[in-house]
Amino acid sequence: MSFERVQEKLNILADAAKYDVSCSSSGSNRTNTNKGLGNASNSGICHTYTEDGRCVSLLKILLTNHCIFDCAYCVTRKSNDIKRAAFQVQEVVDLTINFYRRNYIEGLFLSSGIFKSADYTMERLVSVAKKLRLEENFNGYIHLKSIPGASDELMREAGLYADRLSVNIEIPTEQGLKLLAPDKNRADFIKPMEKVKNEIIQYKSEKKLIKNTPKYAPAGQSTQMIVGASGENDMQIMYTSNYFYKNFNLKRVYYSGYVPISYDTRLPQIGTPVPMLRENRLYQTDWLLRFYGFNIEEILNEQHQHLDLDIDPKLGWALRNLHEFPVDVNKADKRMLARIPGLGMKSVFKILHARRYRQLNWDHLKAIGVSLNRAQYFLICASNQFETRDLTAEKIKGLILQNTKSKYTSMLSNQLNLFG
Template sequence: MSFERTQEKLKILADAAKYDVSCSSSGSNRANKNKGLGDSTGMGICHSYTEDGRCVSLLKILLTNYCIFDCAYCVTRKSNDIKRAAFKVQEVVDLTINFYRRNYIEGLFLSSGIFKSADYTMECLVAVAKKLRLEENFNGYIHLKSIPGASDELMREAGLYADRLSVNIEIPTEAGLKKLAPDKNRADFIKPMVKVKNEIIQYKAEKKLIKSTPKYAPAGQSTQMIIGASGENDFQIMQTSNYFYKSFNLKRVYYSGYVPISYDDRLPKIGSEVPMLRENRLYQTDWLMRFYGFDVSEILNAKHQNLDLDIDPKLSWALRNLHEFPVDVNTADKRMLARIPGLGMKSVYKIINARRFRRLNWDHLKKIGIALNRAQYFMICDSNQFERRDLSAEKIKGLILQNSTSKYTKTLSNQMSLFG
């Protein structure tokens, strides 16, 4: 095949893959062996940032944008009048190796429209990963999208060659899926997730007994939801996330603000604003659930079904629960320290370590790097001064927003002064 045709395919299928945001990943430690290509140890993928600040990338493409389904929200739906293309298995292998050798990428993220059948499509994806591992001795990162409805046998094989597997549930609720993709069945999304979960559990159990047990999806599995296409509120979205985290031990749930791409009475109009801020608030809520000990019902519930867009979810929770504050940083446990707005987990551990040697006051907190611009209203220390002074929730919110606006204006002014 000519270089021009390959380049055209790459342009079409890389562009079609841009709507999938669930390609950021970490957790794999597939080491280089037998003088092979690549090494995924300690790396994130697809322009993600590793813990030491490095930015790494991957080849992110679809195998094909042909699809047998007609989902209203999808750019590759069969009724959409777009240019179609499909890679052969060997073409994807060659592209990955050539891009890697030129130092363009450090791994592969491969998804696909569903053509012919779920099993046929999944078999092609697995064939790419298998060729890379066995024929090219490629030890870099591979993330495969699981095709809804694919057989258990194919899902098992996929996990033996890929570092991470993911199946997008696409729409947060079953009712929303039926509305926008009536040909799809939620059970088909669940099936491969169950298989991957069980295989990972089995792998970990066998690994304890037999050290040479082949790795199975060492970076786990993830999923993605489209936000803003089907009308769910934030409470419904995060309840769904909570269910998938607890039921399938997912590494990540990704939230993708819907980009209006087609005229359809069931969807937001073309030109509607992409809900980027809402997407950000959902990620912040997800973070609170996974790392800060919050239960989803504390942040969102029947009385509070949508996240505040003007303040972050932890501050919103604190303002609705002022009876929990002030927190004494010299005596509070880790759980309550983590609930103080403005304190990240690194700050929490700094406080816990520092108070072993002295009772902390405001100066101590500043010296160890605690940002007090919002935290000061929710905590007390070894000082007679308490910044909250029985202020109402609205007053505290106003002061914090005012302070944030002032800091932004000052920063912008300083930046502009550099240009004379």
Template sequence: MNQRILEKLSILADAAKYDVSCSSSGSKRKNDNGGLGNAEGMGICHAYTEDGRCVSLLKILLTNHCIFDCAYCVSRKSNDVKRAAFTVQEVVDLTINFYRRNYIEGLFLSSGIFSDPDTTMERLVRIAKKLRTEERFNGYIHLKAIPGASDELIHEAGLYADRLSVNLEMPSVEGLKLLAPDKKQEDMIKPMVYLKNEIVANKEERQVLKKAPLFAPAGQSTQLVIGATPESDFQILKLSDAFYKNMNLKRVYYSGYVPISNDNRLPAIGTPVPMIRENRLYQADWLMRSYGFHVDEIITPEDPFLDMQVDPKLGWALRNLDKFPVDVNTADLELLKRIPGVGVQSAQKIWQARRYGKITWDHLKKFNIATNRAKWFINLKVDDFQRKDYSPQQIKNAILQHGHSKYTPNYTPQLALF
């Protein structure tokens, strides 16, 4: 690889790290033509390893040149940073060469805006099309759908990409107007609506015509920047809930704002958003998507910020002690999933295992539950633990004393890919 390409890669890979909305699960693109790569079934299913390594998308910007001057963005036009841009062929060659060396299994490609949305989107589409049609690459491709680009280009992108994402960025119209006055929220919502309709139509078409072309089989996602403007967790989660219900989004990603300038509209340098706030938002999001919680059960306008000491599921249980202790031998699956310390898979194991006999505490300890929390909310005899009429605060304090504050279940790191 020549020095010029290496320099571009260094600049554009670094600039891409602020976009966390990448996920490869959900695609069903099979390699049945002798080409390269495979995104079959649940896709490549990237995840973080135990030591924090991420495997393995090539994640870059096509360019960090941009016509916009968004205060929160490192690539804004007024920022004094080194600029670079890949050609279409350079991105194709990088992807294929890295794939052949087993460095990556797919591509996540975003971009600043060159001169207008259509010009930028057209280049993104050309890259995906070349990979699919000329290189016969069947690995995972995630493209950024550029707000303001034509429906025709967005549609063509969906024919070659596994997932598309439109980043809403600011959680409110007021926040966007303050920090990105050149942008309009309706310009971001429009392609999201278009994608939702096209994805639904494609699924219906493929039920009739099995050989109909795929259209964004892994769906669409978005990203919200947290902490650059004063929106509460309640506002953020209500917005996410609306996206899941109305746009059929696969994921909403939360990116804590990293102070990058002394702009008086933004938090001061040296005051980044606490990582724990991102953590809690991801946990609350997980409860909505996988545990059957309604957003209003998790957070209310009267208490609009998530508890930083305990995860949202435990917080809900402490506010609803009248529903506990749960009889694990008779409770339905949905209630089992709501027991603090019991995950979705553990709840399913309990629900299935009790068909063969009565569940005991010794059984539960083998189901990978967090016993220090679960014991407060189930009706089984638990070793030497004596259940009394404890208050929510007493239970909370006892759990925290056992190190719960160090445990963050279902946390999705900034670049988690599942």
């Protein structure tokens, strides 16, 4: 195979992979052994930046963009008139190793269209990972996209060589899936996720008894949903996420705004992409559920089925529950501190530590890093200076938005002065 042909394949299949956003981090603890190649660190592998500030990258490609399905929302669907290509297993292995040796990448994210069958496709994805681990002694990060409907045997083998596995459930509701991908069945997505969950549980149990038990998907599993393709509201999307978090021990759920790519009466019109701000609000809600102790019903319910795009979901909850405030930061427990708008979890832990030695006032909170622009309306501390308490939720929202816009305008003005 000529270099030009491999380069052509790479251009096609890397471009086709850009719609999958679920490769942000690994969380793997796979370490280099026996003078192997690469290392997957605990801090995570990203295609942008890690938590410790490192800019890193993955080779993010499809094995093929041929597909037997005709999902309306997918650029690789069989009826779409696009240029097709397929890598051989060895070509992906060689690309990964060559790119790694040139310091272009730190790992591989490999997905695929489904050709022939789920097992046929999954077998080739596993072959890539297996060759990298056993033949090339590659210890870098590998994320494999699990193929819906793949056999339990292949899913078990995949987890022995990949750091993370993921199955995209694609559409948040079964009704939406039937509308846009009538050939697919939600049960086919559930099966490999259930297998991976059980294998991870078994691995952790055996690890306690047998120290050298082979690792199984050390970075866990994740999934992705397309937002805005089939009309689900925010409540439906987040209730689906909550279900998968609770029942499959997922590490992450990713939310990908639908990008209109072709005309179809079942889909949003071309030229009307999902606002990035909606994705951001969904991620913020996801964060509240996983790290801030919120229940899904507190944020989204029959009375509040949509997230407010103007303000973050924690502020939205606080404005709907003003009877819970003000909170005394010198007395409140961790759960209630975490519910104060303007306080992140780092600030919460700093407050819990600092108040052991002194009564905290506004200056202390500002030094800790509390966003007083928001928090001042919801807390009290060791200070006589305080905002008026007779403000309504609408007035507080207006003041916060006004201050936020003022800060943005001031920052923009400073940038123009600096470069103008």
